[in-house]
Amino acid sequence: MLGRTLQEVSAALKQGQITPVELCQKCLSLIKKTKFLNAYITISEEVALKQAEESEKRYKKGHSLGALDGIPVAVKDNFSTSGIETTCASNMLKGYVPPYNATVVQRLLDQGAVLMGKTNLDEFAMGSGSTDGVFGPVKNPWSYSKQYREKRKQKSHGENEDSNWLITGGSSGGSAAAVSAFTCFAALGSDTGGSTRNPAAHCGIVGFKPSYGLVSRHGLIPLVNSMDVPGILTRCVDDAATVLGVLAGHDPKDSTTIQDPGKPFMLSSLTDVSKLCIGIPKVSLPFHFTEILSGQIQSPGLGNRLVGVESCLCHFC
Amino acid sequence: MAAPMLRGCCLGRCWALACIDSSSRHGRGAATGFTSSGKRGQSFVAQQPLLTAQKSRKGEHKWAAVVGLEIHAQIASNSKLFSGSQVHFAAPPNSLVSFFDASLPGTLPVLNRRCVEAAVMTGLALNCHINKKSLFDRKHYFYADLPAGYQITQQRLPIAVNGSLAYSVCVGKKWRQVITKTVRIKQIQLEQDSGKSLHDELRSQTLIDLNRAGVGLLEVVLEPDMSCGEEAATAVRELQLILQALGTSQANMAEGQLRVDANISVHHPGEPLGVRTEVKNLNSARFLARAIDYEIQRQINELENGCEILNETRSFDYKLGCTVPMRDKEGKQDYRFMPEPNLPPLLLYDTASLPAGADPQQVINIDRIREQLPELPSETREKLIQQYGILPEHSFALLNEVGLLEFFQNVIKETRAEPKKVTSWVLNIFLGFLKQRNLAVNESPVTPSVLAELLNLLDRKVISSAAAKQVFEELWRSKGKTPSQIVSERKLELMQDEEALERVCHAVMEGHPQVVMDTKRGNPRAINKLIGLVRKVTHNRADPTVIKEILEKQLSS
Numbered sequence: 063m064l065g066r067t068l069q070e071v072s073a074a075l076k077q078g079q080i081t082p083v084e085l086c087q088k089c090l091s092l093i094k095k096t097k098f099l100n101a102y103i104t105i106s107e108e109v110a111l112k113q114a115e116e117s118e119k120r121y122k123k124g125h126s127l128g129a130l131d132g133i134p135v136a137v138k139d140n141f142s143t144s145g146i147e148t149t150c151a152s153n154m155l156k157g158y159v160p161p162y163n164a165t166v167v168q169r170l171l172d173q174g175a176v177l178m179g180k181t182n183l184d185e186f187a188m189g190s191g192s193t194d195g196v197f198g199p200v201k202n203p204w205s206y207s208k209q210y211r212e213k214r215k216q217k218s219h220g221e222n223e224d225s226n227w228l229i230t231g232g233s234s235g236g237s238a239a240a241v242s243a244f245t246c247f248a249a250l251g252s253d254t255g256g257s258t259r260n261p262a263a264h265c266g267i268v269g270f271k272p273s274y275g276l277v278s279r280h281g282l283i284p285l286v287n288s289m290d291v292p293g294i295l296t297r298c299v300d301d302a303a304t305v306l307g308v309l310a311g312h313d314p315k316d317s318t319t320i321q322d323p324g325k326p327f328m329l330s331s332l333t334d335v336s337k338l339c340i341g342i343p344k345v346s347l348p349f350h351f352t353e354i355l356s357g358q359i360q361s362p363g364l365g366n367r368l369v370g371v372e373s374c375l376c377h378f379c
Numbered sequence: 380m381a382a383p384m385l386r387g388c389c390l391g392r393c394w395a396l397a398c399i400d401s402s403s404r405h406g407r408g409a410a411t412g413f414t415s416s417g418k419r420g421q422s423f424v425a426q427q428p429l430l431t432a433q434k435s436r437k438g439e440h441k442w443a444a445v446v447g448l449e450i451h452a453q454i455a456s457n458s459k460l461f462s463g464s465q466v467h468f469a470a471p472p473n474s475l476v477s478f479f480d481a482s483l484p485g486t487l488p489v490l491n492r493r494c495v496e497a498a499v500m501t502g503l504a505l506n507c508h509i510n511k512k513s514l515f516d517r518k519h520y521f522y523a524d525l526p527a528g529y530q531i532t533q534q535r536l537p538i539a540v541n542g543s544l545a546y547s548v549c550v551g552k553k554w555r556q557v558i559t560k561t562v563r564i565k566q567i568q569l570e571q572d573s574g575k576s577l578h579d580e581l582r583s584q585t586l587i588d589l590n591r592a593g594v595g596l597l598e599v600v601l602e603p604d605m606s607c608g609e610e611a612a613t614a615v616r617e618l619q620l621i622l623q624a625l626g627t628s629q630a631n632m633a634e635g636q637l638r639v640d641a642n643i644s645v646h647h648p649g650e651p652l653g654v655r656t657e658v659k660n661l662n663s664a665r666f667l668a669r670a671i672d673y674e675i676q677r678q679i680n681e682l683e684n685g686c687e688i689l690n691e692t693r694s695f696d697y698k699l700g701c702t703v704p705m706r707d708k709e710g711k712q713d714y715r716f717m718p719e720p721n722l723p724p725l726l727l728y729d730t731a732s733l734p735a736g737a738d739p740q741q742v743i744n745i746d747r748i749r750e751q752l753p754e755l756p757s758e759t760r761e762k763l764i765q766q767y768g769i770l771p772e773h774s775f776a777l778l779n780e781v782g783l784l785e786f787f788q789n790v791i792k793e794t795r796a797e798p799k800k801v802t803s804w805v806l807n808i809f810l811g812f813l814k815q816r817n818l819a820v821n822e823s824p825v826t827p828s829v830l831a832e833l834l835n836l837l838d839r840k841v842i843s844s845a846a847a848k849q850v851f852e853e854l855w856r857s858k859g860k861t862p863s864q865i866v867s868e869r870k871l872e873l874m875q876d877e878e879a880l881e882r883v884c885h886a887v888m889e890g891h892p893q894v895v896m897d898t899k900r901g902n903p904r905a906i907n908k909l910i911g912l913v914r915k916v917t918h919n920r921a922d923p924t925v926i927k928e929i930l931e932k933q934l935s936s
Contacts, residue, residue, distance in 0.1 A: 142485045155484070162478055164485060283484040287720035316487050317722055 064088060064244040068301035071247060072129045075121060082121065082132030086114035086176050089134040093178060093245045099201045101239035103139050105179040106146050110134070113176045120174065129304050131174030136240040136249040139180040140187055141167055141292070142281040146177075150283055151195025152185045164281020165313045166250060166292045173308050178246050181236030187252055187285045190260050192235020200235035202228040202265055203243040231264030233257040234293060238265040241295045248305050251293040254285045258293025270294040270302040275320040277306075278313030288318075303329035444675040445652055446611050447603030447642040450618060451596045452628040453572065453635070454497045460571055460595030461488030461531065468634050472588040480593040482526035487721045492743070494569060494595040495538070495725065497627035499748050501597055502539030502567050504621055504755055509745050511727050513538040515569075515719040520712060524574035524587050532598075534716050537568035538725065544601065545757065546617040548610065549772055557771045562614050563602040572596050591635075597628065603642060603652075607675065608668030615639055615667060620756040620778060632664050641671050644688070645678045653678070654688040658702055660695050670695040674702045759784070767791070767798035776806050782820030783810070789827030796834040804834060808848065812855055824858050825851070833862040843922050846871040874921045877929075880913075883921075884929045887912045898934060906930060 063071065063080060074080050093105055117132035126132070137143060140150045142160035149155045163171065171177070184194045193199040204210060205227035214226050230239050234251025238261035241249045251258040253271040262269020270293060277292045284290055292309065296302045312322045332338070458465055464477035479486040502509050514536040517529040542564035547557050574592035576585050599618065605611045619637060622628040630637040639662075644655035658674050661667050673695075678688050693702040728734070730746040754762075760774035763784075769777075777784045787805050791798060809830065813823060833854070837847045846866070853865045866872060874880055887909060888895050894912075897905035906927065913926045 142483075148484075150484075158484075160483065160485070162483075280487050281485040315489060317489055318487075318720075 064092060067298045068133060068247045068296060068304060069129065071133060072131070075132050076126060078121075082114040082117040082176065083111065085132065086110050086134055086178075089178055089245050092243070093240075096203070096243050096245060099203060099239050099243060100198050101181055101200055101236045101243065101245070102136070102179040103149060103151065103182050103195075103197050103236070104147050106143075106177055107179075109146065110176050110178055113171070113174075117174050117176065127172070127174040128308075129173075130170065130248075130308060133175050133248065134178045134246045135170055135175045136178045136181050136237055136246045137167055137170075138183055138234050138237050138249070138251045140183060140252055140283045140285075141180075141250060142283070143167055143177070143180065146180060148180065148283070149197075150186045151183050151197055153196050155283075156196075160281075162281065164292075165278040165315060166309050167281065169308050170250075170305075175248075178240070181234070181240050181249060183236055184233035184257075186283070187233040187254060187257055189232045190256065191229045192232035192261065193229055200230045200232075200239050202230045202235075203239055204228060204266065229264065231261035233261075234269075234295065235261045235264075237295045238262055238267060238269070241265070241297060242267050247296070248301055249295045251295050252282055252285070253291050253293040254289045258295060262295055268294075268296050268299055268302050270296075270306065272306065272310065275318055277309050278311075278316040278319050280313055280315040300329065303327070441648060442645050442679050443648045444606050444643065444645045444678075445603045445655075446605040446607065446671055446675075447655075448601040448605070448611055448615065449640045449642070450599045450601065450615065451572075451638045451640075452599065452618075452622055452630055453637070454494050454595035454597055455626060455628050456491060456493040456497065456595055458491060458493075459593040460491050460494050460569065462486075462593055463489075464593070466594050467590075468636075470590055472586075473590060475590045476592070480526070480589055482528075488531060488719070490722065490725065491595060495727075495743055496748060497595070497625075498538045498567060498569050498597055499727065499743065499745055500625050500752060501599070501622065501627050502542065503745070503749050503752060504625055505539075505542035505544055505564050505567070505599075507539035507542030507564060507567060509539050509727060510536060511729075511732070511745075512536065513725045513727075515722040515725070516716050517719050519715040519717075522573070522576075523585060524576045524589070524592065526574070526589065526592065530571050530573065531719050531722070532570035533568035535718070537566040538727075539567040540565070542567070544614055544618060544621075546610075546613045547771070547775065548613055560610065562604040565600040565602050567600075568598045570596050570598055603644075603655075608671035611639075611641060611671050612664065612668040616664065616779070617756070619664075624753055624756055624759075626753070632662055635662065638662055639667060641667075641674070643671060643674045643678065645675060645682065653682075654690050656688060656690065656702075657692045658695055659692060659705065663697070666695065666697060669700065670702060673700065677702065767802070769798060769802045773802050773806060776810075777802075780810065780813075780820060786820050786823075786827050790831045790834070793828050793831035794834045794838070796838040800838070801834060804830065808851060812851075825854050829854060829862065836862055836866065840873060840922070842866055842871050843873055843919075845919065845923075846873070870918070870920070872920060874917055877925070880917070880921055880925065881929055881933070883916050884909075884913055884926065884933055887916060888930070888933060895934070906934075 063074070063085070066074070071080075071085070075082060075085070090105070090107055090110065093102060114132065117126075120126050120131060139148060141164040142148050142162055144160060144163045146159065147156075148158055148160050167177075182192060182195055182197055182200045184190070184192050185196060188194070191199070210228070229235070234249075234253075234257050237249035237251040237258075240246050242265035251261070251269070253259060253269075256271075258269040258271050260269075272291050272293070274289065274291055279287075279290055279292065282290060282292055294302045294305045294309070296305065307327050310327060311319075313319045453466075454460070456466060459477075459480065462477040462479040464475045464480055467475060477486075479488060499509055513533055515531055516534040518532050518534065519529040521528060543561050544564055545559050545561050547559050549557055572591050572594040574587055574589040576587055578585050601614065605614060615637075619630040619632075622630040622637075628636060632638075641658045641661060642655045643658060644653040646653040656674065656678070658670060661670055674693065681688060689704075692705045694705045695701075696703050727743050727745055728737075730744060733742065733744055756778050760771070760778060763769055763774045763777065764771060777787055783805070786809075787801065790801055790805065794801065809823070809825070812825075813820065830851075833847060833850055836842050836850075837844065842850065849869070849871065850862050850865045853869070854860065854862065860868075891909070891912060894905055894908050898909065909930050910923055910926050913930070914921060914923065
């Protein structure tokens with residue numbers, strides 16, 4: 063059940079195959095089992111169970127709030143959460159309990175999402191490995207996969223088992239590890255210079271960075287005010303689209319959000335991959351660019367459909 | 380009264396004497412001694428005042444002083460500039476603090492529309508060019524009452540630039556001429572106020588109250604076109620009146636709604652400007668001129684003694700009456716200005732550039748604001764002069780005291796007495812009583828209708844001028860009595876019976892032949908004696924002018 067996509071679980075909840083409280087408890091016990099990943103800084107067990115109970119009441123009445131009702135989610139620890147400690151993985155904010163929710167957190171809660179806890183990160187999101195927080199590094203769940211373990215056994219030089227792990231990338235490493243280890247179905251990260259996409263790639267999940275101004279930054283403790291955005295981490299693209307639909311939109315509390323576009327966001331359904339054209343920005347590192355274009359992409363029918371894209375933004379990378 | 384006096388030293392001839400009395404409690408009161416019929420105001424720029432140093436040891440060195448001002452006015456709005464918390468004076472400490480004001484991590488500023496309108500109104504009233512696009516910046520410095528570690532201000536591109544403020548000073552030997560001077564306005568910008576620090580010396584701690592943190596301020600920067608304390612004080616006073624008329628700020632210095640910093644330097648005329656010092660902590664209308672004049676004199680003295688002026692920041696010590704260097708200024712501070720990334724550029728429109736279909740709640744139209752500007756003090760004064768024929772200096776006096784103009788207009792409405800008479804009574808007698816007892820106009824026990832009734836009695840010649848003054852005193856003491864009541868109680872009615880008065884005069888002359896002889900001999904004071912005697916007999920109920928007429932008639936017969 064925990065390995066399913068958000069949409070599948072949402073359907074299961076609606077049909078009554080599983081209740082929100084059961085789902086929540088499963089996730090909580092998995093979190094406890096995977097504590098060694100160090101993905102979570104704070105586990106909000108009581109809050110989560112209470113939210114799950116409320117969700118269960120709604121489902122029983124047939125008044126579910128939507129696709130996110132009863133779904134366990136995690137939030138990176140640089141988002142303000144009312145009543146739950148928010149540390150940004152730093153001693154500076156240790157013990158800081160905000161009195162308000164970040165707008166994106168509030169929008170998730172308004173849809174009935176169940177908050178599992180606050181995930182680990184690089185201190186104040188400054189990093190790309192999730193190794194520099196004061197609560198220790200986050201370990202990539204793939205470090206414990208059969209393939210990796212076997213590889214390490216072959217190369218074993220009497221190393222300590224404990225030091226045999228891979229980084230999650232960062233800075234939203236905790237969120238990526240949480241989603242990748244099936245302890246939640248979606249997680250919030252933040253992205254300034256890749257901090258959502260980087261760990262998503264490292265942990266083999268989907269990381270989505272919305273355009274600046276699409277999603278509210280109110281409550282996101284800033285790294286670079288003019289570049290930060292809240293990011294979405296899920297296990298499939300449809301799930302990310304679902305979450306984006308909830309989070310996107312003008313926020314009067316954030317003056318840098320754009321006015322609502324008018325049409326609600328819809329992800330087109332894709333059946334034929336061969337029709338897809340993928341653009342790759344021409345970054346000013348010619349070495350990598352030619353390598354990408356000339357290298358073998360192991361996916362059917364895509365070889366001729368990679369196109370170099372030039373934009374003035376590339377010069378700032 | 381109105382002469383600017385420095386402690387101990389003679390200022391020489393500072394031409395810019397303002398028609399303001401510096402010793403009033405509620406802003407600047409009226410000068411009560413204007414009885415001259417001065418010429419109408421002439422607008423020409425007076426010469427730069429020349430100040431002579433205290434001891435001209437090295438011959439007659441002439442100095443010229445240059446004063447620029449930075450004025451911070453708290454915007455009269457319901458909520459703060461970037462957050463929704465309320466703005467109130469003297470609320471319990473830290474009771475009006477939102478998450479953004481306390482700088483909780485993750486909070487963001489949201490611009491207050493009313494504050495922008497206030498800035499545009501003020502800019503238009505001061506003849507400024509309103510920038511259709513203005514930007515916000517961060518000014519960084521560390522202080523306990525600045526939780527964010529930076530202040531949001533408008534350093535690069537403020538909302539209004541290049542304006543002017545006209546103020547009038549009375550010059551000449553008897554303050555007869557009214558001269559209009561202008562000071563250029565460099566810019567007006569929106570910025571945040573900081574919180575308040577209360578230093579508890581006893582316990583060696585500082586308490587922070589963030590109620591004021593984030594309140595919107597209008598910073599008005601006046602170019603160094605002023606040359607002495609009185610000019611600066613007059614300009615500030617005029618700005619206060621304009622802000623109050625617009626309603627954009629209550630501009631009450633006592634409540635900290637108007638704060639002034641002065642930049643002062645001295646130089647010899649014809650030579651380049653000298654090193655300037657900044658004088659902060661000028662929070663009282665009364666001491667503004669004094670502090671500036673002190674600093675000017677201090678700089679002159681230093682330079683005369685061969686010392687140099689340091690480019691420093693000084694504070695005015697009210698108890699000692701002098702400026703002292705402020706402790707914690709080591710060199711020039713780097714404010715690390717950077718654009719405020721959480722606020723997009725502020726765009727204003729006029730009717731021509733307004734986008735079609737724009738929500739009126741979301742945009743500001745400069746032309747509409749200009750149309751809706753209320754009457755400015757200079758217009759009000761002009762109207763008073765036109766409508767009632769009063770003198771320019773009186774029009775200043777009427778506007779200078781809070782509530783006085785309304786009082787005056789209410790009296791005029793209900794009395795048939797001449798405006799000149801009303802003016803004289805309101806400005807001299809009524810205001811004099813207020814000042815003596817340190818009261819505001821709205822605390823006066825005498826209402827406009829009561830004064831109007833008294834003036835009607837005077838106008839109908841029911842009582843004499845002297846009697847009217849007595850009645851006024853009585854009115855002030857005992858509330859509830861009308862002038863007519865007091866007049867009848869004290870039997871103050873003028874004698875209307877002229878024949879009876881003639882008989883009294885005749886009797887007095889009969890009784891005092893020696894005085895009559897003196898009068899006939901041409902002694903001018905003798906007739907006054909006779910008048911005095913008649914008045915005594917009639918218990919002061921006869922009009923002295925009438926008595927004099929009758930006596931003269933009888934003497935010549």
